[in-house]
Amino acid sequence: NDGFFSNIISSSDEDQQNKRDKSLNNKLLTSSPTLLDRITKLRLNANATYDTYSNDQNLELYNKRMEIIEKMQKSNDAIVEMNEKKQKFLKKPPMKKIK
Structure with a gap:
């Protein structure tokens, strides 16, 4: 019984993860790469300052x-x-000129 339910749960989790991954990819494609780089560096630096x-x-x-x-x-x-x-x-088709 447990195996059956865990399969259902894991597959729905996987679906949600796939959806999240897709939306993240879409965001990354339309994001500003420099901003994303800065955010990542800030997050990484946050971890490095704890010892200091x-x-x-x-x-x-x-x-x-x-x-x-x-x-x-x-x-x-x-x-x-x-x-x-x-x-x-x-993506919209160009508007037709009215004669």
């Missing part, structure tokens, strides 16, 4: 970094949205 500073300093740095990441993420989302609109616009 005290807990209070770490928390402060982490919070500042997260604020920056959030802002960058928002602007990247805005870029994604604009690019998606642009793609839709470009």
